[in-house]
Amino acid sequence: MAKINGNEIRPGYILDHDGGLWAAVKVDHVKPGKGGAFAQVELRNLRSGSKLNERFRSADKVDRVELERRDQQFLYETDGMLVVMDTDSYEQTELPADLLGERRPFLQDGMTVVVEYYEAEALNATLPAKVTCRIAETEPVVNGQTAAKSFKPAMLENGIRVMVPPFIGPGEDIVINTETLDYSARA
Numbered sequence: 001m002a003k004i005n006g007n008e009i010r011p012g013y014i015l016d017h018d019g020g021l022w023a024a025v026k027v028d029h030v031k032p033g034k035g036g037a038f039a040q041v042e043l044r045n046l047r048s049g050s051k052l053n054e055r056f057r058s059a060d061k062v063d064r065v066e067l068e069r070r071d072q073q074f075l076y077e078t079d080g081m082l083v084v085m086d087t088d089s090y091e092q093t094e095l096p097a098d099l100l101g102e103r104r105p106f107l108q109d110g111m112t113v114v115v116e117y118y119e120a121e122a123l124n125a126t127l128p129a130k131v132t133c134r135i136a137e138t139e140p141v142v143n144g145q146t147a148a149k150s151f152k153p154a155m156l157e158n159g160i161r162v163m164v165p166p167f168i169g170p171g172e173d174i175v176i177n178t179e180t181l182d183y184s185a186r187a
Contacts, residue, residue, distance in 0.1 A: 001063040006056025007039050014046070014118075016063035017054070021046045021118060046123040067116040067123065074111045082107070082125075084115065099125045103178050105158040106131045127178045132187045133158060134173050141166050151183075 001016060009015070013024045022043035031037040036057055043052045056062065072084040072093070081094040095115065097104060099122060106127055107113070116124040138154035151163035156176075164183045168174060173187035 001065055003061045004064045005058050006060035006062060007037065007058040009039055009041055009056060009062065014065040014067055015043070016065050017043065020048075021065060021123065022052065023124075025051075046118075065118065067118050070115050070117065071112050072115050074107055074109065074113055076109070084113065087112065093122070095122050095125065100127065102181070103127050105156075105160050106133070106176065106178055129178060130175050130184055131178055132173050133160075133176050135164070135168060135170050137170050138164065138168060141169075 004013075007029065009024050009027055011024050011027055015022045015024060022045055024041050025044050026042040028040040029037065030040055038058070039056045041054050041056060043054060044050070045052070071087050073087055075083045075085055075092070077083070077097060080097050082097050082099070083092055083094055085092050100107060100113075108131070111128065111131075113128075114126045115122050116126075133156045136155045136157045139152050150166060152166055153161055154164045154168065155161055160181070162176065162181070162183055164174060168183075168186070175184040175187050176182070177184045
């Protein structure tokens with residue numbers, strides 16, 4: 001682990017703080033009129049998901065942790081566990097399904113996910129930035145609805161509701177941004 005100063009913390013850094021592993025979600029550097037500058041950091045616990053706000057002064061030392069990132073292929077789900085296979089060693093591993101959180105419905109058979117490990121413990125999994133999904137149902141186009149930014153609700157085949165442009169119809173494939181969970185483009 002590398003020791004860094006409190007003012008060097010950036011969003012996405014993993015820190016060993018108060019006996020747990022925390023991800024820096026949001027960092028604001030504050031320079032008050034009186035007193036020394038500090039970093040106001042919003043942290044998320046990688047194991048429990050709880051959040052914490054901390055102040056780190058530039059003199060504070062924190063441990064930055066580097067997680068091992070591995071590309072793994074999703075095979076199937078059983079009893080709330082995701083079975084993934086390491087693309088290099090072909091070793092199969094079971095991961096808790098809640099590791100993906102609200103992005104779980106976008107996981108598809110054979111998809112490559114990036115799993116982050118800390119000492120053989122899987123802490124985080126990320127999907128590709130863009131995923132192709134099929135529209136199950138949507139409202140018909142309303143004549144005269146020509147506003148440039150008008151959207152209508154649509155239900156995807158995986159059960160997720162998204163907003164799509166009026167020209168998208170049922171049975172069409174669209175691209176979803178997995179970070180924002182929004183419509184990105186027509187497939």
